[in-house]
Amino acid sequence: MEAKAPSARTTVKRLADRAVYERRTIEAILDEALYCHVAVVDDGSPRVIPTIHARISDTLYIHGSNASRTLRTVKDGGEVCVVVTLLDGLILARSVFNHSMNYRSVMVYGTAREVTDPAEKWEAQRALVEHIVPGRTADARMPSEKELRQTTILAIPLDEASAKVRSGPSKDAEEDYALPVWAGEIPLRLVAQPPIDDPKLPPGVATPDYARHYSRRGTPQS
Amino acid sequence: MEAKAPSARTTVKRLADRAVYERRTIEAILDEALYCHVAVVDDGSPRVIPTIHARISDTLYIHGSNASRTLRTVKDGGEVCVVVTLLDGLILARSVFNHSMNYRSVMVYGTAREVTDPAEKWEAQRALVEHIVPGRTADARMPSEKELRQTTILAIPLDEASAKVRSGPSKDAEEDYALPVWAGEIPLRLVAQPPIDDPKLPPGVATPDYARHYSRRGTPQS
Numbered sequence: 001m002e003a004k005a006p007s008a009r010t011t012v013k014r015l016a017d018r019a020v021y022e023r024r025t026i027e028a029i030l031d032e033a034l035y036c037h038v039a040v041v042d043d044g045s046p047r048v049i050p051t052i053h054a055r056i057s058d059t060l061y062i063h064g065s066n067a068s069r070t071l072r073t074v075k076d077g078g079e080v081c082v083v084v085t086l087l088d089g090l091i092l093a094r095s096v097f098n099h100s101m102n103y104r105s106v107m108v109y110g111t112a113r114e115v116t117d118p119a120e121k122w123e124a125q126r127a128l129v130e131h132i133v134p135g136r137t138a139d140a141r142m143p144s145e146k147e148l149r150q151t152t153i154l155a156i157p158l159d160e161a162s163a164k165v166r167s168g169p170s171k172d173a174e175e176d177y178a179l180p181v182w183a184g185e186i187p188l189r190l191v192a193q194p195p196i197d198d199p200k201l202p203p204g205v206a207t208p209d210y211a212r213h214y215s216r217r218g219t220p221q222s
Numbered sequence: 223m224e225a226k227a228p229s230a231r232t233t234v235k236r237l238a239d240r241a242v243y244e245r246r247t248i249e250a251i252l253d254e255a256l257y258c259h260v261a262v263v264d265d266g267s268p269r270v271i272p273t274i275h276a277r278i279s280d281t282l283y284i285h286g287s288n289a290s291r292t293l294r295t296v297k298d299g300g301e302v303c304v305v306v307t308l309l310d311g312l313i314l315a316r317s318v319f320n321h322s323m324n325y326r327s328v329m330v331y332g333t334a335r336e337v338t339d340p341a342e343k344w345e346a347q348r349a350l351v352e353h354i355v356p357g358r359t360a361d362a363r364m365p366s367e368k369e370l371r372q373t374t375i376l377a378i379p380l381d382e383a384s385a386k387v388r389s390g391p392s393k394d395a396e397e398d399y400a401l402p403v404w405a406g407e408i409p410l411r412l413v414a415q416p417p418i419d420d421p422k423l424p425p426g427v428a429t430p431d432y433a434r435h436y437s438r439r440g441t442p443q444s
Contacts, residue, residue, distance in 0.1 A: 009267075034312075034410075035323070037305060039261035039270035045231075048261035048270050050307040050327055083259060085272040087412075090256075092433065096351050096362045097369040101257070105272055129318050139403050140318045147319040169420045181361050182427050183420035186436045188256075190309075191413040198391045198405035205404050211314065214408045 009109060010162040020163040029106045029163055030055050032216065033084035034132060034190075038062055040073045040080055047073070053082070054124065054131035055158070060108055061115070061124040064152040071152050075114040080156060082108040089187040093170035094179045100170065102185065106163045110156040118145075124153045135210040190216050231331060232384040242385040251328045251385055252277050254438065255306035256354060256412075260284055262295045262302055269295070275304070276346065276353035277380070282330055283337070283346040286374040293374050297336040302378060304330040311409040315392035316401045322392065324407065328385045332378040340367075346375045357432040412438050 005011035005021050012019035020026070030053070039048040049070045053062045060082065064071035074080050084106050091100040115121045125148065129137050143151070170183050192214035195207055227233035227243050234241035242248070252275070261270040271292045275284045282304065286293035296302050306328050313322040337343045347370065351359050365373070392405050414436040417429055 034309060035307065037259040037261075037270055037307070039259075039268035039303075041263050041266065041268050044263065045301050045331070046261035046263045046268060046270075046303045048259055048268075048303050048305045049329075050305060050325070052323075079267050081261075081268045081270050083270050083272060085257065085259070087256060090354060090436075092355060092358065092362070094363055095365070095369070096347065096359065097365050097373070099351060099354075099358075099362070101274075103272070107271075109267070125318065129321060132312060132321075133314065133408075136314065136321075137318065140314070140321070141316055141398060141401060141403065143317070143319050147317070151319070169422075176363060177422055178424070179363060180424070180427055181363065182430050182433065183423055184429070184433065185418045185420075186355075186433055187415035187418065188438075189413050189415060191411050193409035193411060196407045196409065198407075200391075200399055201405055202400070202402070205402055207406070208404050211404065211406065211408055214312075216410075 005162055007160050010107065010160050012162055012164055018164045018166050020165050025165070026106050026161050026163045027055060029086060029104045030060065030084055031131070033086055034216065036062065036082050036084045038070065038080055038082050040070055040078060042070065042073045052128055052132060054127035056123065056127050058158045060156045060158055061127060062154050062156065063128050064154065068152065071154060074112040075152065075154055077111055077113070080110060080112050082156060087188055088167070089185045091170045091185055092183055094172045094176040094181045094183050098170055098172050100166060102167050104163065104165045106161060108156060108158060109160040112154040112156055115153040115155050121148055121153055124155070125151065133210055133214070135208065139208060192216070227384055229382050232329065232382050234384055234386055240386045240388050242387050247387070248328050248380070248383050248385045249277060251308060251326045252282065252306055253353070255308055256438065258284065258304050258306045260292065260302055260304050262292055262300060264292065264295045274350055274354060276349035278345065278349050280380045282378045282380055283349060284376050284378065285350050286376065290374065293376060296334040297374060297376055299333055302332060302334050304378060309410055310389070311407045313392045313407055314405055316394045316398040316403045316405050320392055320394050322388060324388050326385065326387045328383060330378060330380060331382040334376040334378050337375040337377050343370055343375055346377070347373065355432055355436070357430065361430060414438070
């Protein structure tokens with residue numbers, strides 16, 4: 001890979017051949033993932049929660065509630081570590097030791113900034129919805145000022161990000177290839193099922209295409 | 223729910239109606255999830271990595287390598303926070319504010335203990351493989367002593383665990399139900415595709431049933 005790690009702690013040390021520092025790859029993984037895990041230090045202890053995110057250019061926005069203890073911990077400039085993980089397949093090797101997974105993950109370190117500017121907050125909220133269901137903000141009622149105030153959105157610059165990607169077949173030890181053990185990949189996909197109408201939906205409201213043909217399938221990088 | 227939170231920090235405060243402290247539910251979520259996110263405090267900073275886990279009775283085992291910086295940080299008794307998250311569907315409400323996801327997640331706090339006893343380490347390694355592909359340890363070559371030494375496995379007691387579950391339709395504000403906006407759920411499933419033979423597989427090695435009919439679908443709790 002041409003690109004370099006942006007800092008010492010984003011330099012992938014373990015299985016360094018899986019490291020990717022190219023911005024294009026990092027962005028594609030962040031954009032495909034439906035949610036992230038955000039880690040903070042809370043009173044000296046580690047704490048991690050799942051939440052949703054969206055990327056606008058070089059900024060990662062993560063969504064919370066005013067009541068979230070985790071986000072409260074960091075919104076005054078605390079450090080966060082955000083990880084997204086996409087699982088692409090299970091790798092069954094001849095040996096248990098070489099079993100693995102094909103995956104694409106991104107790790108972002110940064111200092112969180114609470115988004116308070118109304119225009120930026122509106123755009124971030126819009127991006128959070130469009131990230132998950134492209135097209136949805138054209139239909140759904142957009143937030144009121146009160147609703148926007150009840151929402152916490154944090155911004156993290158994508159300055160310190162790295163990706164880790166594993167793809168391809170298993171790598172067994174030379175002497176294991178002769179074993180009569182099946183080896184291969186079980187590919188895994190996140191697949192949308194047919195949408196379920198809300199029980200209180202009035203008659204005559206059609207299911208939009210973005211719900212009928214929802215797909216999250218990105219193109220695995222290699 | 224009948225069961226109580228095992229500690230103050232595992233008491234779900236935000237959206238407390240989603241909290242589940244029943245051991246059966248916690249175990250089912252841990253057992254269905256293919257991987258977890260492990261957060262640690264590393265030199266004062268938060269750090270979170272994805273890794274695989276397996277449960278044996280009241281103990282959660284997580285897998286690492288001797289070279290993993292994250293696991294090195296905690297294997298001498300450091301505190302960890304482990305989260306698994308299963309995404310079941312996207313909830314499209316009439317208002318952007320009430321958009322949500324159906325999910326099942328578990329959060330475990332604990333002090334990690336490195337597994338050094340050879341018998342326990344063997345069983346944990348076996349459980350890690352069987353957790354991901356039930357039946358696989360009957361076929362794959364089990365680890366040598368050297369391979370087992372190259373693997374770090376940490377044990378975390380499941381004393382301090384809680385679950386959070388959201389299911390069912392959207393909850394809109396009363397005045398929004400009249401809006402002519404489609405609302406409903408887009409269910410999501412992790413689906414296995416047909417297995418891909420390893421390119422170096424010798425002729426005559428059949429694809430085992432556990433790979434041909436791989437399924438991760440658990441039963442969502444409600």
